[in-house]
Amino acid sequence: MHRSDSPGGTAVPVAPDATSDVAIEAKSLSKRFGDVQANDAVSLSVQGGTVHGIVGENGAGKSTLLKMLFGFYRPDGGTLSVRGRPVTFHSPADAMAVGVGMVHQHFMLVEPFTVLENIILGVEGGRRLDRAMAAARENLHALEQRFGFDIPLDVPVAGLPVGVRQRAEILKALYRGADILILDEPTAVLTPQESDQLFALIRELKGQGKTVLFVTHKLDEIMAVTDRVTVMRAGRVVADLETVATSADALAEAMVGTRVTRAVVADETHGGAVRLSLENVSCASGSARGLHDVSFDLHDHEVLGIAGVAGNGQTELLEVITGLRAVDQGRVLFSDVEIAGPSGGTDPVALRRMGMAHVPEDRLKTGVVESMTARENIILGYQREEDVSAGGTLLKRGDIAAMADRMFAAQDVRPRNPGLPIGAFSGGNQQKIVIARELARQPALLVIGQPTRGVDIGAVTRIHDQIIALRNAGRAVLVVSADLDELIAISDRIAVMAEGRITGILPVNRAEEKTLGLMMAGRSMETAL
Numbered sequence: 001m002h003r004s005d006s007p008g009g010t011a012v013p014v015a016p017d018a019t020s021d022v023a024i025e026a027k028s029l030s031k032r033f034g035d036v037q038a039n040d041a042v043s044l045s046v047q048g049g050t051v052h053g054i055v056g057e058n059g060a061g062k063s064t065l066l067k068m069l070f071g072f073y074r075p076d077g078g079t080l081s082v083r084g085r086p087v088t089f090h091s092p093a094d095a096m097a098v099g100v101g102m103v104h105q106h107f108m109l110v111e112p113f114t115v116l117e118n119i120i121l122g123v124e125g126g127r128r129l130d131r132a133m134a135a136a137r138e139n140l141h142a143l144e145q146r147f148g149f150d151i152p153l154d155v156p157v158a159g160l161p162v163g164v165r166q167r168a169e170i171l172k173a174l175y176r177g178a179d180i181l182i183l184d185e186p187t188a189v190l191t192p193q194e195s196d197q198l199f200a201l202i203r204e205l206k207g208q209g210k211t212v213l214f215v216t217h218k219l220d221e222i223m224a225v226t227d228r229v230t231v232m233r234a235g236r237v238v239a240d241l242e243t244v245a246t247s248a249d250a251l252a253e254a255m256v257g258t259r260v261t262r263a264v265v266a267d268e269t270h271g272g273a274v275r276l277s278l279e280n281v282s283c284a285s286g287s288a289r290g291l292h293d294v295s296f297d298l299h300d301h302e303v304l305g306i307a308g309v310a311g312n313g314q315t316e317l318l319e320v321i322t323g324l325r326a327v328d329q330g331r332v333l334f335s336d337v338e339i340a341g342p343s344g345g346t347d348p349v350a351l352r353r354m355g356m357a358h359v360p361e362d363r364l365k366t367g368v369v370e371s372m373t374a375r376e377n378i379i380l381g382y383q384r385e386e387d388v389s390a391g392g393t394l395l396k397r398g399d400i401a402a403m404a405d406r407m408f409a410a411q412d413v414r415p416r417n418p419g420l421p422i423g424a425f426s427g428g429n430q431q432k433i434v435i436a437r438e439l440a441r442q443p444a445l446l447v448i449g450q451p452t453r454g455v456d457i458g459a460v461t462r463i464h465d466q467i468i469a470l471r472n473a474g475r476a477v478l479v480v481s482a483d484l485d486e487l488i489a490i491s492d493r494i495a496v497m498a499e500g501r502i503t504g505i506l507p508v509n510r511a512e513e514k515t516l517g518l519m520m521a522g523r524s525m526e527t528a529l
C-alpha cells in the first residue's frame with residue numbers, strides 16, 4: 001500500500017499492517033535551552049494506527065518533544081525513526097516528506113487567504129495556478145469525503161471559528177500526506193462541542209489507519225480517546241501506560257508526584273455590597289454578535305461565572321467592563337461610579353487605579369509583551385505605580401526584582417528566572433505570570449477570562465484556590481470560562497450567555513451541567529430547569 005493522498009511529495013511506503021508497527025520512535029532525545037534541560041533522554045514509541053496521549057505539568061517538556069518529532073528543533077542527542085527507518089530532520093519539510101504532520105497550538109494559517117489557498121500554499125509545484133487549484137480542490141473533496149470533514153474551502157480563514165480553522169489545519173496536513181499527525185494541545189482553544197467534534201475526527205483518522213499523537217492537560221480527554229499515554233515530568237518520561245490500565249487520578253499523581261488537593265474552600269458568606277453593575281448594556285461588534293440588553297450585579301465576596309459557547313458575547317462583555325469597548329446603550333457602574341455609557345467611558349489605566357484587575361482571555365495577544373522579560377511583564381500596566389517607580393518615571397529596579405522573585409515563588413513559575421524573555425516560558429507558565437501580576441495588588445474586582453486555559457492540573461488547583469481566597473477576602477470576581485466544570489467549582493452564581501444576551505443567572509447549587517448546556521443553546525432558564 002502506498003500513500004495515495006500525497007499531492008506531490010515523495011510517496012513513502014506504509015507497512016501493510018499499520019496497527020502492528022511502530023509509526024514513530026524516539027530514543028533518548030535531549031534538548032537544552034540555556035540552563036534548562038527541556039528534554040532529558042526522552043524515549044517514546046508510538047504504534048501505527050493508534051491514538052497516543054502525552055501529559056505533564058507546565059514546562060515538563062511536551063511541546064519541545066513534539067517540535068523535535070516534527071523537525072522544528074534539532075535534538076542535542078538521541079535518535080528518531082519513522083516506521084522503523086532512522087531519520088534526521090533538518091526542518092519540518094523533512095518530517096512532512098516522510099508523512100509526519102503537525103498542528104501547532106497557535107495556528108499557522110494566513111488569515112486573509114481562503115482555506116483552499118492556505119492548503120496549497122507552498123505545494124503548488126510548477127503547474128499553472130488555476131490547474132493546481134482545480135486539482136487540489138478535487139483532492140481535498142476526496143479527503144473530506146473519506147474522513148468526514150465539512151470545511152468551506154473558499155472562505156477566508158479570518159472569518160472562521162477556531163474549531164473550523166483547526167480542522168482546516170488537519171486537512172492541510174493530510175493533504176500534504178501526513179500518516180502521523182501530531183497535535184499540540186488541540187482542545188485548549190476549543191469549546192466543549194468543538195472538542196467532541198475533534199475527537200470524532202480523531203477516531204475516524206485512527207479507524208483509517210492514521211496515527212495521532214497529542215498533548216492535553218485534560219485527563220478526561222486522555223481516558224476518552226487514547227490507546228496509550230506517556231507522562232512527562234521535568235524533561236523526562238516518568239510513565240508510559242496503556243490507557244485501559246490507568247485512571248485520571250493515577251495520571252494526575254504521576255504528573256505532579258503527589259496527590260493534588262484543594263486547599264481553599266469558599267466560606268459561607270454570600271455576597272456584600274454591589275461592586276459592579278451592568279444596566280441594560282448593549283453594544284454592536286462588527287461581524288460578531290455584540291451585547292444585547294445585558295444586566296446583572298456582581299457583589300463583593302462573590303464569584304460570578306459567565307458560561308456560554310465561545311462567540312456569544314463573552315469577549316465583548318469582558319471588553320466593555322475593562323474599558324476596551326464602547327457601550328451604545330445602558331451603563332456600567334464600578335464601585336458606584338459610572339465607568340461606561342453612551343457618552344463615553346473610563347480608560348483601562350484609570351480602571352486599574354480604581355482597583356480593577358484584568359487577566360485577558362488571550363494572554364499572548366493582550367496579556368504580555370513577548371520580547372520583554374518576565375520581570376518587565378510583571379509591571380506592565382502598573383509601571384507608574386509608586387511601588388515600582390519613583391514619581392511615575394524612574395523604575396525601582398531592585399524592588400521590581402524582589403517583587404518578581406516573590407511572585408515566581410508564590411505561583412511556582414518554572415524556570416525560576418524572571419530575567420528570561422516571556423517567550424522562553426511555556427504557555428502555562430506565562431499564564432501563571434500574568435495572574436501573579438493581576439493578583440499582586442489585591443484588586444477590589446478581578447475580571448478574568450479563561451483562567452486556566454493551557455495550565456496543568458497542579459496550577460489549575462492553585463489558580464482556583466487564589467480566586468476563592470480573593471473572594472473570601474471580600475473581593476468581587478467575574479470569571480468567563482468555556483469550561484463548565486471550572487465555573488461550577490469556583491462560582492457562587494453562574495450567568496449563561498447566548499447570542500449576546502444573558503439567558504439566566506443561577507446559584508451554583510442549582511447549576512447542573514445539563515441545565516447550563518440547554519441555556520447555552522438559547523433556552524430560557526425557566527424551560528431549562
Ligand SMILES: Nc1ncnc2c1ncn2[C@@H]1O[C@H](COP(=O)(O)OP(=O)(O)OP(=O)(O)O)[C@@H](O)[C@H]1O
Binds near residue numbers: 064426429
Ligand atoms: N525556545 C525556548 N527558549 C528557552 N527556553 C525554552 C524554549 N522552549 C522551551 N523552553 C523551556 O523548556 C522547558 C520545557 O518547555 P515546553 O514548552 O516543552 O513545556 P510544556 O510541557 O509543553 O509546557 P506547557 O504545558 O506549559 O505548554 C520550559 O522550562 C521552558 O521554559
